[in-house]
Amino acid sequence: MRRAAWKVSELALPYGLTVLLLVSLWEFASRRINPLFFPGPTTVWRSFLALASGDLAAHVGVSLVRILTGFLLGSLVGIPLGLLMGGIPVIRRLLDGTVEFFRFIPPIAMIVLAVVWFGTGEASKVFLIIFSTVFLVTVNTEDGVYHVVRNRIRAVQAMGAGPWDVFRLVILPSAVPHALTGMRIAMGNAFSTIVSAEMIVADRGIGFLLQDSRLFLRTGHIFVALVALGLLGFATDRVFRILIARFGGEYVVVR
């Protein structure tokens, strides 16, 4: 725990310096450009205060709930599916082509269909996030199963382990870091999917905020939405790095 605290303080300084530098550059540049296109930090701060007293939290909350719901459901399907495909050759042969087929359809392309099927409410958004999560998590988990060290399986077999023990004691823990890596990439996809979906069909969410601000040419609001997205992505990725380091620091190098 002491090491973790040390790490935080070690990171805080360079991050702080970078932020300070970026904000200074931003301020400097904004003084030379029409604020309608490129508002400075003070204008954006005022937009933030205006939005924060309004429904910024609601927009962010709605997007976050959509992402997390779809992401968790997608992972809940993707991890077992990947384990089955990696572990049982018949299932792999049955599903491999299907997974590869759907994996290359961009989730955004599914928006129209999602609305036709599930309406303009939450269900269509969650469906899109599941769609953008499930195949990535499946493929990465499956890959994790292939990377199991053969001698580890043999070692437990020579201790009397049956197929279920081999799965529980070797294959599952070996696949966890790979599954987490897949989830980490999927989380990035979920962000871009939800924003696009909300820009097209939604009355709430960060994507809606962006679209709405564009209509009224409120560039300050747009900046606030973008910063919120960046911060959310940063925070979730941190959580994943911590999880990966905790459950598989040995195999997956995260920096």
Place this chain on the structure above:
Amino acid sequence: MHAAEFGRVEKAYPGRDGRPAPPAIADFTLAIREQEFFCLLGPSGCGKTTALTLLAGFEAPTAGEILHRGTPVQGPGADRGVIFQGDDSLMPWLTARDNILLGPRIRRMPRDLQQERAERLLALVGLKDHGHKYPRELSGGMKQRIQIARVLANEPDMLLMDEPFAALDAQTRAQMQEELVRIWSGARTTVLFITHDVQEALVLADRVGLMRAGPASAIRDVLAVDLPRPRDRTDPSLVSLYRHIQGILAEEVAGREALP
């Protein structure tokens, strides 16, 4: 009854493009006695590990018969514990203690007995204060000790050791050999120990099986090492055996190189 018997065993692996490759071992016949320390010695690539892999039950022979205590080997089992060459068989996500307890947990041993066994084995291999460490925090020699303890936790009647000390430095290797002799003298489990190091075989074994150069390798000679333990590496009779075996191995390697 023998601890293990190989009867005219052949093992061929599929070659490139599925074409048949020459077998790794062929017409391999050997009987290992109960409670003996048997070293299988041979030039690299002669199929020593193949023989061990078959007796462990990880793979099936393409011809011939393998018996463990008179029963045909059908697959791997806790009665034949395997110690692997590298350290990649240790679970990096488990501590030393939890690695040792893998076998007892598979057999659903009661919890209090598990802890007692783990502590006893950690002490036996000289790692009493290291049970809480992960493999990455242990040295090469310590990791091999954990492998030995992990196998002994299952009380196998046979230990199959595949060049377990090959990756260690000379100092650690000599120390591990002494400790293995000490542990084996206490437990008196049958050991099949694979090595390409002549001196290692002579320090450890009751009998040494010399293999021909591969492919299609088999046992060439079996020599008894009738010296009291612990053995002195400079003992004149050990040294003369060493020279004798080196001569045979040189002949084997030269014979292989003379092949077209």
